[in-house]
Amino acid sequence: DAKTTQPPSMDCAEGRAANLPCNHSTISGNEYVYWYRQIHSQGPQYIIHGLKNNETNEMASLIITEDRKSSTLILPHATLRDTAVYYCIVGPRLNSGNTPLVFGKGTRLSVIA
């Protein structure tokens, strides 16, 4: 079963920051927080992941609370192409190659012009 809770949907104005929350209160010490998104009819796309420190890459920033029970994905300047379902996933380190990601319901983000 998925270990995360996300709002089912959110809207964001184009050009504004999109802040997508995720609760993962049962996360264990060696579990990471992964974010993926799925644009309509495509395979899921990796965005970012973190363990306990905040992370930033060219796509997004990930803010993890100090107690690690929740996190926020930030898309700094949302565009229409960011309209997608965003999945927050908790799981072990993937480069062991043995444990697949378990997907929850995700948040459907609609970026509005």
Add this chain to the structure above:
Amino acid sequence: SAVISQKPSRDICQRGTSLTIQCQVDSQVTMMFWYRQQPGQSLTLIATANQGSEATYESGFVIDKFPISRPNLTFSTLTVSNMSPEDSSIYLCSVAPGGGAVYNEQFFGPGTRLTVL
């Protein structure tokens, strides 16, 4: 990284028939995973396929319905057998890096969209 291709990209099939979906990866991987995504739903793991051994199926999925082959480290097939309209879904192949890999990411294929009439 890993680039994954799937064949066919989509198909329309008659009930009672079977369809085999192919998944090809551009690098050798230990584990390959198959997911199903029913219309309007999230992804559900069907099974994990390890080269040289039987696939491991998740609860609710059985080998007779979804037989999987894994003949080498870059290829796998998923067969959807004796199809019914309830099998209409997107089927996705996925891989994760092996031990010692620098990156910590799971990669997904583009999916196979199956419609059963």
